[in-house]
Amino acid sequence: MINERKVRLGDLKKGEKGSIVEVGNIYSSQELIKRLLQMGLLEGARVEVMHEAPFGGDPMAVKVRGSLIALRRSEADLIEVLVYE
Amino acid sequence: MSKLEPNILRVALVGNPNCGKTALFNALTGGRAKVGNYPGVTVERKEGSLVTLSGLKISILDLPGTYSLDVKTPDELITRDIVLGNQIDEKIPDILLAVVDATHLERSLGLVFELLTLGRPVLLVLNMMDLAKKNGLDLNFSILAHELGISVVPTVATRKEGMAELILKIENLSLQKNVSLPFSTSWKKPGLDEIRKRFSDVDRLLDLSTRHLTYSVAWTDRIDQVVLHPFWGTFLLLVVLVFIFQSIFTWAQIPMDLIKSGIIFFSNVVAIFIGEGPLKSLIVDGVIAGVGSVVIFLPQILLLFLFLLILEDSGYMSRAAFLMDRLMGKVGLNGRAVIPLLSSFACAVPGVMATRTIENRRDRFTTILIAPLMTCSARLPVYSLLIAAFIPNKVVFGPLRLQGLVMFSLYLAGIVSALCVAIILKSTILKGKKPILLMELPSYKWPSLRNICIGLIEKSQLFLKRAGTVILTVSVLLWFLASYPKAPAHSTVPPISYSYAGQIGKIIEPWIRPIGFNWKIGVALIPGFAAREVMIGSLATVYAVEDREHGVAELLGSKLAKDWSTATALSLLVWYVLACQCFSTLAVTRRETHSFRWPAFMLLYMTGLAYMGSYLTYHLSVKMGLG
Numbered sequence: 017m018i019n020e021r022k023v024r025l026g027d028l029k030k031g032e033k034g035s036i037v038e039v040g041n042i043y044s045s046q047e048l049i050k051r052l053l054q055m056g057l058l059e060g061a062r063v064e065v066m067h068e069a070p071f072g073g074d075p076m077a078v079k080v081r082g083s084l085i086a087l088r089r090s091e092a093d094l095i096e097v098l099v100y101e
Numbered sequence: 102m103s104k105l106e107p108n109i110l111r112v113a114l115v116g117n118p119n120c121g122k123t124a125l126f127n128a129l130t131g132g133r134a135k136v137g138n139y140p141g142v143t144v145e146r147k148e149g150s151l152v153t154l155s156g157l158k159i160s161i162l163d164l165p166g167t168y169s170l171d172v173k174t175p176d177e178l179i180t181r182d183i184v185l186g187n188q189i190d191e192k193i194p195d196i197l198l199a200v201v202d203a204t205h206l207e208r209s210l211g212l213v214f215e216l217l218t219l220g221r222p223v224l225l226v227l228n229m230m231d232l233a234k235k236n237g238l239d240l241n242f243s244i245l246a247h248e249l250g251i252s253v254v255p256t257v258a259t260r261k262e263g264m265a266e267l268i269l270k271i272e273n274l275s276l277q278k279n280v281s282l283p284f285s286t287s288w289k290k291p292g293l294d295e296i297r298k299r300f301s302d303v304d305r306l307l308d309l310s311t312r313h314l315t316y317s318v319a320w321t322d323r324i325d326q327v328v329l330h331p332f333w334g335t336f337l338l339l340v341v342l343v344f345i346f347q348s349i350f351t352w353a354q355i356p357m358d359l360i361k362s363g364i365i366f367f368s369n370v371v372a373i374f375i376g377e378g379p380l381k382s383l384i385v386d387g388v389i390a391g392v393g394s395v396v397i398f399l400p401q402i403l404l405l406f407l408f409l410l411i412l413e414d415s416g417y418m419s420r421a422a423f424l425m426d427r428l429m430g431k432v433g434l435n436g437r438a439v440i441p442l443l444s445s446f447a448c449a450v451p452g453v454m455a456t457r458t459i460e461n462r463r464d465r466f467t468t469i470l471i472a473p474l475m476t477c478s479a480r481l482p483v484y485s486l487l488i489a490a491f492i493p494n495k496v497v498f499g500p501l502r503l504q505g506l507v508m509f510s511l512y513l514a515g516i517v518s519a520l521c522v523a524i525i526l527k528s529t530i531l532k533g534k535k536p537i538l539l540m541e542l543p544s545y546k547w548p549s550l551r552n553i554c555i556g557l558i559e560k561s562q563l564f565l566k567r568a569g570t571v572i573l574t575v576s577v578l579l580w581f582l583a584s585y586p587k588a589p590a591h592s593t594v595p596p597i598s599y600s601y602a603g604q605i606g607k608i609i610e611p612w613i614r615p616i617g618f619n620w621k622i623g624v625a626l627i628p629g630f631a632a633r634e635v636m637i638g639s640l641a642t643v644y645a646v647e648d649r650e651h652g653v654a655e656l657l658g659s660k661l662a663k664d665w666s667t668a669t670a671l672s673l674l675v676w677y678v679l680a681c682q683c684f685s686t687l688a689v690t691r692r693e694t695h696s697f698r699w700p701a702f703m704l705l706y707m708t709g710l711a712y713m714g715s716y717l718t719y720h721l722s723v724k725m726g727l728g
Binding site for chain 1: 423
């Protein structure tokens with residue numbers, strides 16, 4: 017597919033959306049992955065970047081499973097997203 | 102306490118943050134709650150009760166909001182321990198009310214599935230049904246109830262809708278099942294795949310029971326286009342902060358003046374009825390003056406909490422934290438530290454209490470430790486007195502005058518030193534992993550007047566109780582130290598110099614001489630430790646200024662101007678910016694950190710900082726010819 021690309025959630029800009037492919041990698045702590053999952057950031061869920069904070073766009077707020085979740089880009093980088101354009 | 106009575110049905114409210122648990126608690130209990138603390142932690146314990154039409158007594162326990170039972174923060178751990186029956190002094194609840202926000206079913210039902218694995222009697226409360234319906238939620242309650250195997254009650258807690266049905270279902274459940282299981286329930290930390298499975302169960306359940314599932318509230322998204330806008334959102338936050346700051350100073354003034362004249366009137370009346378003597382002195386100068394100096398701040402504190410409750414209830418607070426996260430991150434703190442620090446401009450006591458919303462313990466303690474460096478309103482009278490007496494009111498530039506500029510620099514000095522201390526603490530003793538920001542930005546809601554009133558009453562009771570007991574003890578103690586032993590008859594020097602306080606002042610004089618203070622300042626600093634502004638009254642006593650009713654500041658000011666050098670006054674001002682002269686702050690820090698170590702550390706580091714600051718100020722000023 018040409019119009020799809022895999023990126024880290026932390027690399028997305030306001031208005032971009034996609035679906036989560038993978039949460040966490042072998043280096044990330046289980047606790048952190050758990051917290052991300054508990055907030056609804058799960059594989060298969062659709063995410064959209066709704067807001068970027070002032071002074072550099074970090075943290076960001078994403079819409080996932082009907083809720084608006086704020087997180088820093090360093091944590092968002094643990095989430096791999098398939099972006100539709 | 103009801104937990105010891107066997108014939109009471111114990112019901113606990115469990116749910117996500119912002120699901121309307123507190124509103125449901127108020128709707129069920131009429132807002133009459135016993136508020137206290139769980140042993141060993143500073144988490145608030147809130148319990149209320151009700152009696153059903155059939156005479157069943159029910160106690161309702163409001164548990165801290167949580168997304169899961171697999172948690173870390175002290176609040177959430179309390180919820181888990183109580184639900185599992187592991188909390189000391191707390192019996193396992195007979196029934197769990199799983200409260201979910203019906204507008205966020207996709208996320209909130211996860212916790213319900215987790216609760217169901219415990220095998221405890223659970224009732225599902227679908228709160229905020231009015232909003233959910235407005236959004237077009239089409240939910241089949243009987244399918245939901247059948248699939249989950251538990252009863253489901255739709256409610257609108259803010260309007261008390263669904264309460265009768267809920268109480269009825271609680272009664273039915275208590276009859277159906279053997280609810281007096283005496284032992285704790287077992288629970289295992291879920292693995293990553295169990296969490297994933299739980300959410301796919303939620304999705305399957307919602308597929309079966311809903312025909313139309315909406316994605317949050319459309320107007321929340323529209324409001325957020327402005328509120329979270331990088332430029333306009335920041336601008337709006339600034340306006341909100343300035344407005345709160347301003348109104349705490351201006352609006353609170355009228356009730357504060359009323360309380361002040363009430364206290365003066367009261368002490369005059371008391372003075373008439375009690376004959377001259379030590380008892381009168383104890384009650385008027387000790388108890389009324391001491392406790393009164395704290396009660397005066399109640400309007401400011403109530404106003405501050407009113408704003409805090411509105412911001413929290415409406416859903417704006419977490420947005421403010423989102424906007425400020427980057428800036429606060431620069432000094433190693435979390436965006437949530439903004440509100441407590443701002444509150445500390447009124448008074449550090451509510452500021453320290455407001456740190457409870459900060460998840461990370463190290464972040465929270467850092468915020469508590471720097472909160473008293475923000476210039477609180479009790480410093481203001483002292484600043485005004487000293488600036489008026491020592492700083493010439495000459496024009497610096499345009500409308501800027503030197504006096505105003507000095508006042509502004511004192512505020513600025515407090516902020517800058519607070520931020521510097523935060524950086525130092527976060528890179529040394531409170532060093533930790535980079536804090537995580539992971540929070541929900543809840544949908545906007547109109548704050549409920551009823552809940553805000555109940556919240557304000559709770560807060561003021563707690564404030565008066567906590568501060569009152571401490572201040573009362575200290576006031577009586579200080580009165581004693583300043584009054585005894587009595588001066589011999591026909592003495593020409595002020596009687597205070599004979600007292601224990603006077604003797605202490607003489608003892609500490611060699612210590613404070615290097616920073617330009619004389620023994621009289623030393624004496625005044627001792628009662629000033631209980632409440633900063635008390636120092637003015639103490640100085641007035643020491644300098645034997647007779648006038649009590651009016652013009653104290655002017656009279657005292659001119660006396661001070663003759664007795665002190667400008668260098669001494671500047672040194673004292675810097676001392677006031679940095680020193681931890683507030684017993685209430687230390688007491689509340691002790692409560693919130695649940696340790697004597699942190700208030701002791703606060704006292705030590707702030708006194709050290711103040712001593713260095715005053716020393717430098719004094720000697721630099723003397724060098725500049727102000728000695």
